[in-house]
Amino acid sequence: MALDARTDRASSEPSIPEKHDVVHIEGNDGAEEAEDPIEAKRVIRKIDLRLIPLLMFLYTLTFLDRVNIGNARLWNLERDLGMSGYDYNIVVLVFYIPYIILEIPSNIVLSRVQPRYWISFLTLGWGLSVTFAGFCKSFGGLLTARIFIGVFEAGMFPGCLFLIGSWYKRHELLTRMAWFMVSNDIAGSISGLLGAGLGSMDGTHGYSGWSWIFFIEGAVTCAAAALAFFFLPPFPDDATFLMPEEKEWVLRRLKTDNNQTGNDGKMSAKGAIRSLGDWKILTAGVLYLAVCVTAYSLSVFQPTILKTFGWSSLKSNLLSTPPRIASGIVSVCVGIWSDKVKRRGIFCVSGFTISIVGNLLVMLLTNGNLRYMGLYFASIGIYICQPLVIAWCSNQVVGSVKRGTLTAFAVSCGQLGGIISAVVYPSKDSPQYVPGISTCIAFQAVGILAAVNMWFWANRENKLREAGKRDHLRELPEEEFAKLGDKHPDFRYTL
The missing domain is CATH 1.20.1250.20 (MFS general substrate transporter like domains)
Structure with missing residues (x-):
């Protein structure tokens, strides 16, 4: 059963300028919305290209930086840091403590600031944490680095889902989320290859292979923070990359789809x-x-x-x-x-x-x-x-x-x-x-x-x-x- 809202719209409401034959899309209540299909696809594609590839790239880095400790382990990590027994398991699991605790607070912040500010800050934070992990000299240092990685990565995944969900109608959403989560498969496919390639720098400038894995992957993430800062789009209400009539059309269709004419405010x-x-x-x-x-x-x-x-x-x-x-x-x-x-x-x-x-x-x-x-x-x-x-x-x-x-x-x-x-x-x-x-x-x-x-x-x-x-x-x-x-x-x- 379609999930279209039934809010009546005045005929005076603006729509995307008509350049082609117009079709009528009927909602649940029988009301019709004039919409140019080619222009509508063009605007949605414009949003897709601005939002999805960048978020996929950022989430790929998130996954790589989370699991690269497994690759680092193969390049003398435990030996160099004097780790034994359950030390490695503790380092892996401690990541999840701040990750679980801070996800809702992070989305509260995201709802109150521009996504490019918050997500670029998170990206830079965990990128620096990964990079500095390469300088660790003890188990305690690595443990601290993993905690900070969890702190900064906590807001990334739910924040990306929150942002994607804000831009699309409900029955356009799954396709975009599926594309976004393909990042898992991309990262899983290349993590081993990257680990082998970067780890082979073992001994270069006096650093072990595990350090180079952290140095290079962390540095790439820090550079990605700049991309997020300059190119990540805001929530629809604040969009500047759309023409005024395009933005108005997007906002109207989202409110109609959700049957919401009022603003429920920011998260708290x-x-x-x-x-x-x-x-x-x-x-x-x-x-x-x-x-x-x-x-x-x-x-x-x-x-x-x-x-x-x-x-x-x-x-x-x-x-x-x-x-x-x-x-x-x-x-x-x-x-x-x-x-x-x-x-x-x-x-x-x-x-x-x-x-x-x-x-x-x-x-x-x-x-x-x-x-x-x-x-x-x-x-x-x-x-x-x-x-x-x-x-x-x-x-x-x-x-x-x-x-x-x-x-x-x-x-x-x-x-x-x-x-x-x-x-x-x-x-x-x-x-x-x-x-x-x-x-x-x-x-x-x-x-x-x-x-x-x-x-x-x-x-x-x-x-x-x-x-x-x-x-x-x-x-x-x-x-x-x-x-x-x-x-x-x-x-x-x-x-």
Whole structure:
């Protein structure tokens, strides 16, 4: 069921200048909006080109700088810093503490300042932290650097999702989020190659290979901060790269799509806490946690699992890339399809189901080739769900406060999946890794239940609104009625 709002618009409202034949797009209420399809595509493409490639680049660097410690470990990191026992595990896990805590506060700041200022500041902050990590002389120094990397990276992912969600109609959103999250696959594919190349500088100017990994990758991130500062677009209300009539058209279509004629204001701690009482935002956290347990497991342990097939280290590393490429392609295709048909639930449940089948093949079979096929299914299914659950849950809320809270809260819950995946794959469980894979399957089953519940409830509520069961809200004062958001009787949830 389409999620178009039913706000009446005066015929005097400006639209994009007509240069071609005009078509009429009908909303839920039968009202028609004059729109030149070629001009509309041109403006959306203009937004896409200004926003998506830059955010993809920044998020690729985020992922690389987060996981490069794994590559650095291969180049005498522990020996040089006198690390032993669980020191390395502590350094890896400590990153997640500030990352989880600071995501909602970061989005509160982002809603109050220009994105280019805040995101460029975060980029420069973690770039410098990575760079200075290369100078560390002790375990304590590296631990401090990892904490600061977590502090600055905390706002990047939810901030990017928040910004993307502010620019597009609800059924244009998943395609863009799928493209954005392809950055994971890009970073995962090149991190090993970069680690090998930069680490080979071992001994140059008296620094070990691990230091050069941090120096070079950190310096590139610092340079990227300048790109963010000069080229990252603001929220639509403050856009300067659009012509005045283009900006007005964008703002009007966004308000119409969200059925929101009033501004719900900037994010605040009070507003975020109040938003966390919305069960749809809590469901977003459950769904993204269900995704990330498997997604992190595949990212971190896939080469290890491949090696248990009896393959060499080189072959295992090389063959960990094709499933990521395949999953990236499929996730974008499903995103385009889902936006086209304006449905989310069926794709979400299907993605979790496909991934469960793949995990079962990896866990239960012994033939290496068949288990490798299982990894394809596991990867494709879960990476269908990763952008999908964020887009779907974002479709169910209205306003910058709820949208900013939702993206930050969901990503925070997702990081718990990274911690869980780090402790459920001990070496003693090789080669089938039954406890770890069973944990992934269990969380995916919870994801299916949460998705079915969202799907069922959204369908029920839409039917009640069609039957006029929420029309009593029309008697509210005009100012309150305009700010009902997803409670508006004309608003329709995405199925």
